[in-house]
Amino acid sequence: xxxxxxxxxxxxxxxxxxxxxxxxxxxxxxxxxxxxxxxxxxxxxxxxxxxxxxxxxxxxxxxxxxxxxxxxxxxxxxxxxxxxxxxxxxxxxxxxxxxxxxxxxxxxxxxxxxxxxxxxxxxxxxxxxxxxxxxxxxxxxxxxxxxxxxxxxxxxxxxxxxxxxxxxxxxxxxxxxxxxxxxxxxxxxxxxxxxxxxxxxxxxxxxxxxxxxxxxxxxxxxxxxxxxxxxxxxxxxxxxxxxxxxxxxxx
Amino acid sequence: xxxxxxxxxxxxxxxxxxxxxxxxxxxxxxxxxxxxxxxxxxxxxxxxxxxxxxxxxxxxxxxxxxxxxxxxxxxxxxxxxxxxxxxxxxxxxxxxxxxxxxxxxxxxxxxxxxxxxxxxxxxxxxxxxxxxxxxxxxxxxxxxxxxxxxxxxxxxxxxxxxxxxxxxxxxxxxxxxxxxxxxxxxxxxxxxxxxxxxxxxxxxxxxxxxxxxxxxxxxxxxxxxxxxxxxxxxxxxxxxxxxxxxxxxxx
Numbered sequence: 001x002x003x004x005x006x007x008x009x010x011x012x013x014x015x016x017x018x019x020x021x022x023x024x025x026x027x028x029x030x031x032x033x034x035x036x037x038x039x040x041x042x043x044x045x046x047x048x049x050x051x052x053x054x055x056x057x058x059x060x061x062x063x064x065x066x067x068x069x070x071x072x073x074x075x076x077x078x079x080x081x082x083x084x085x086x087x088x089x090x091x092x093x094x095x096x097x098x099x100x101x102x103x104x105x106x107x108x109x110x111x112x113x114x115x116x117x118x119x120x121x122x123x124x125x126x127x128x129x130x131x132x133x134x135x136x137x138x139x140x141x142x143x144x145x146x147x148x149x150x151x152x153x154x155x156x157x158x159x160x161x162x163x164x165x166x167x168x169x170x171x172x173x174x175x176x177x178x179x180x181x182x183x184x185x186x187x188x189x190x191x192x193x194x195x196x197x198x199x200x201x202x203x204x205x206x207x208x209x210x211x212x213x214x215x216x217x218x219x220x221x222x223x224x225x226x227x228x229x230x231x232x233x234x235x236x237x238x239x240x241x242x243x244x245x246x247x248x249x250x251x
Numbered sequence: 252x253x254x255x256x257x258x259x260x261x262x263x264x265x266x267x268x269x270x271x272x273x274x275x276x277x278x279x280x281x282x283x284x285x286x287x288x289x290x291x292x293x294x295x296x297x298x299x300x301x302x303x304x305x306x307x308x309x310x311x312x313x314x315x316x317x318x319x320x321x322x323x324x325x326x327x328x329x330x331x332x333x334x335x336x337x338x339x340x341x342x343x344x345x346x347x348x349x350x351x352x353x354x355x356x357x358x359x360x361x362x363x364x365x366x367x368x369x370x371x372x373x374x375x376x377x378x379x380x381x382x383x384x385x386x387x388x389x390x391x392x393x394x395x396x397x398x399x400x401x402x403x404x405x406x407x408x409x410x411x412x413x414x415x416x417x418x419x420x421x422x423x424x425x426x427x428x429x430x431x432x433x434x435x436x437x438x439x440x441x442x443x444x445x446x447x448x449x450x451x452x453x454x455x456x457x458x459x460x461x462x463x464x465x466x467x468x469x470x471x472x473x474x475x476x477x478x479x480x481x482x483x484x485x486x487x488x489x490x491x492x493x494x495x496x497x498x499x500x501x502x
Contacts (some may be wrong), residue, residue, distance in 0.1 A: 010461065067463075067471055089463070089471040107443055108461050113450050121439045147439070156433055157440075159475040160426040163485070164440050165447045166462035167492045168419040170499075172448075173456040175411040182407060188372045188398070189408075189415050190452050192358055196416045197423075197448045199364050201441050205424040210261065210359050211417035212318075212340070220318055220340040224410040233495055234414070240491060241418045244484055248421075 001134060001141075004055060004081075005029050006073060007064035008036035010109040011086050013043075015064055018117050020044040022141040027058045031065075055081070060134055062086060062103060074100060082131040084124075088158030091151045092125050101126030103135050104154060105144060108165050120144045123154050174234040181230070206248075213245035252385060252392075255306060255332075256280050257324060258315035259287035261360040262337050264294075266315055269368050271295040273392040278309045282316075306332070311385055313337060313354060325351060333382045335375075339409030342402045343376050352377030354386050355405060356395060359416050371395045374405050425485040432481070457499075464496035 001024045005016055008031040019026045026046045031037040034050060041048040051073075055061070061083040063073050070085045071093055077083050079097025088104045102125035109115060122139035124146050126132045132148065139146035149157070172193070176186040199208045212220035221242050228235035252275050256267055259282035270277045277297045281304065282288040288299035302324075306312070312334040314324050321336045322344055328334050330348025339355045353376035360366060373390035375397050377383045383399065390397035400408070423444070427437040450459045463471035472493050479486035 066466070067468055089474055106439060108446055108450065108459075110450065110454070110459060110461060113453060113459070115446070120442045153433060153435060155474060155478055156429060157435060159478050159489075160429050160435075160440060161443055162462055162464075162475060163422045163426040163429070163489065164444050166460065166464060166496060167422050167489070169447055169451055169456050169460055170492055170496050171414045171418050171422075172451045173460065173499075175414040176456055178407060178411050178414070182404060184404060184408060184411075186455075187452075188357060189411060191371050192412055193415050193448050193452065195359055195366070196420055197444050199359065199361065200420055200423040201438075201444065202364060203361070204437075205420050205427055208359075208361060208364070209417065209420055209424065210361060211413055213413075213417060215317070217318055223340055223406060224413060227406055227410050233498075237491065237495065238410075238414065238418070240488065241421055244488065245417060245421050247484075248424075 001059045001137060002027050002057065003138065004058040004061045005064060006051070006061060007031055007086075008033045008040060009064065009066065010111055011105070012064035013040050013111050014109045014115045015062060015086070015105075016040050016044040016046060018115070018142045019138075020046060022138075024138060024141050027056050030055075060084065060131075060138065082128070082134065084126070084131070084135055088123070088161065089155055092127070099126065099128040099131045101128065101131045101135055102151075102154065103138065104158070106157060106161055117143045122146050123149045123157060125149055125151065125154060171237070174231070174237065178228075178231060178234065209245065209249060211245070213242035214249045216246055216250050252310045252388060253278050253308070254389065255309040255312045256315060257302070257312060258282055258337075259284045259291060260315065260317065261362055262356070263315035264291050264362050265360045265366045266313060266337070266356075267291050267295040267297060269366070269393045270389075271297060275389060275392050278307050281306075311335070311382075311389065333379070333385065335377070335382070335386055339374070339412065340406055343378070350377065350379040350382045352379065352382045352386055353402075353405065354389065355409070357408060357412055368394045373397050374400045374408060376400055376402065376405060422488070425482070425488065429479075429482060429485065460496065460500060462496070464493035465500045467497055467501050 004027045029041050029048050032051050037048040063085040067087045070090045074093040082099045084101035084103040093100045104123040106121045122144045124135040136146040255278045280299050283302050292299040314336040318338045321341045325344040333350045335352035335354040344351045355374040357372040373395045375386040387397040
């Protein structure tokens with residue numbers, strides 16, 4: 001199955017890298033940003049063509065562009081080629097011609113950080129069974145784990161992914177800032193961070209909850225809030241999360 | 252170095268387990284809760300004695316009790332034996348007689364979840380150099396990594412630990428609840444959770460930030476908030492964290 005990729009962002013970059021190492025030939029990378037696109041093409045032994053060029057022969061077009069460009073791009077594609085977008089929060093697109101689907105990898109992608117595709121869930125969606133099978137095959141070719149969902153389930157999983165990735169990462173950043181202020185190495189927290197995630201996977205995170213807010217230990221919570229006076233944004237997050245944890249476990 | 256342990260909670264349990272496997276003999280476990288204390292003693296091949304009993308000969312007393320009991324207990328101990336408490340947020344105690352210290356393992360402890368002590372930072376503190384050396388030796392005997400701090404640094408690290416453990420774990424629980432509502436397995440998020448923490452350790456979490464709030468993608472944020480209408484507490488957390496992330500990265 002020959003694949004063409006549209007997009008030059010984080011997801012496009014990692015898809016290009018993974019496809020180029022898989023059994024599926026990567027035909028070309030197409031996008032608006034020529035500099036980024038050429039860089040990705042070079043890194044993945046592929047070639048870049050600007051958006052608006054003719055498409056070379058391909059079996060599947062993957063559209064890995066920003067959420068608000070997905071629909072427009074999907075409707076500009078040649079109708080004879082099946083196409084799927086990779087955005088977690090964008091509904092299945094009804095193209096004017098041609099079959100459409102979704103290929104959403106439930107993972108975080110940064111250009112500077114390698115991705116291990118092994119076992120990553122890829123949420124697939126399409127009204128077309130042939131395209132659905134192609135998307136499943138592509139996920140498996142990357143070493144990922146395909147899972148067919150509908151748009152509603154996918155949005156829910158995307159929202160949950162934001163909670164466990166974007167939001168927890170912001171708390172990591174707040175902790176790092178707190179330590180850096182007094183030249184304490186963030187690495188001191190690494191074993192705790194590792195164990196926190198490991199424990200939440202071994203047992204339910206509700207059962208794994210510990211700490212002053214869970215115990216209803218207002219004195220410790222207040223000591224921390226005093227310390228956070230110099231970090232008012234973090235203090236706000238700390239206060240509201242503590243309140244929620246206390247309520248959940250002592251409500 | 253013979254060690255006596257006071258306490259029957261999560262930290263006491265895991266300390267008893269680790270000490271009993273180390274080169275330091277665990278003399279006895281002392282506590283208020285006889286049922287828990289006897290269970291820990293049995294699991295660790297040690298013996299339990301109720302609080303108020305005479306102490307058997309020992310070189311160090313570790314006080315692993317709830318934060319608001321630390322000071323009272325520390326002041327009831329035999330003055331000739333050095334003692335250290337394990338609470339992250341409690342200041343160094345000035346005992347009426349005897350030297351005192353702190354032995355705070357920067358880790359999360361649940362009785363139902365095994366702990367790997369290898370490389371865990373143990374924050375030590377004392378005005379007494381001999382006790383400080385004993386605390387360092389004990390940490391090393393457990394396979395942990397001792398680090399001398401003062402009370403202020405320790406409180407800061409404890410607060411940062413709450414952010415990266417208690418608060419992130421609460422977000423995991425919120426995500427689990429969101430998925431369970433529609434019978435979607437929480438395990439679908441495991442690869443993302445693993446990668447989130449791995450990435451935040453490989454690079455700065457500020458640089459690792461991704462997602463709709465960082466991109467300033469209000470449409471996706473709003474779609475998630477609509478979905479969260481049935482989970483109002485999670486909606487509040489989602490909204491405030493999104494606002495902070497957007498402000499930090501686009502401010």
